[in-house]
Amino acid sequence: MRHEGSGQNGHDRTFLADSARESADGVDIAADHAAFSAAFAAPREHHDFIDDFVDLVGHHLRTPLTAIRTLLELLADDSGGGLDPATARRLVGAVQANSDRMLRVIDTLLLLARARHAESARDHVPVDLAAVVDRVGSAMAPAADGSGISMTVEATDPVWTVGDPVLLERAIGHLAGNALRFTDRGGRLSLRALAEPRPAIEVQDTGVGIPPERQPGLLRPLVLTAGTGADDDAHLGLGTVSAIARAHRGDIDVRSAPGRGTTFRITFPTAPS
Secondary structure: OEEEEOOOOOOOOOOOOOOHHHHHOOOOHHHHHHHHHHHHHOOOOHHHHHHHHHHHHHHHHHHHHHHHHHHHHHHHOOOOOOOOHHHHHHHHHHHHHHHHHHHHHHHHHHHHHHHHHHHHOOOOEEEEHHHHHHHHHHHHHHHHHHOOOEEEEEOOOOOEEEEOHHHHHHHHHHHHHHHHHOOOOOOEEEEEEEOOOOOEEEEEEOOOOOOHHHOOOOOOOOOOOOOOOOOHHHHHHHHHHHHHHHHOOOEEEEEEOOOOOEEEEEEOOOOOO
């Protein structure tokens, strides 16, 4: 199926769905614990992973939690009603924004643990990448239209691999979401499922691009890359996309230049016949 769209509404870069709340409801704590235990027990990059994890928790969780406590103290101390309603609303909004940030980080960490745990391939099943790309394109179409970005989805014929369909959809969705976030009104975004020479997905945009000096380490899980013009959540998510690709024995390639857009391609093994 091929979708084409161009936006008509105001530019809005806050479109990305916050799936943290969705995944938090009914979460299986025992399964998450097992996944993290498997991740930390893995011999590969064991110490680096733990060091990165500690650094990330300190930055992504402790910082917003400290901000929340400070904001709540300001609200609690206002027993005399000295704060005007507009200021009180701004403080409450800041509490909500920091809470949402922590939920997104926790959701990403759980996803990363699932990706590392999935490397055993025990739960992998046949997956049609074209169908996954098509679902992501349909979900992103309203956001592309609202941001004034022309989006095409090229996923006509089945493209089979094996893997975890939930993880694959999250990876493709994150790449597409980042592409929309960092592409200006009037830009273009393309999502493709490719069968030859190996099954692959490609996400290409005409956005701001990534400077060469910022690209090394961009796909390392749990590592923050400062000063790229993107927020920390985006960088954390790119590392998770890399982990998902690796869990599927896939290769991820990035081609980008400032002002000339970015192309991400993940190539997967061919599904056994």
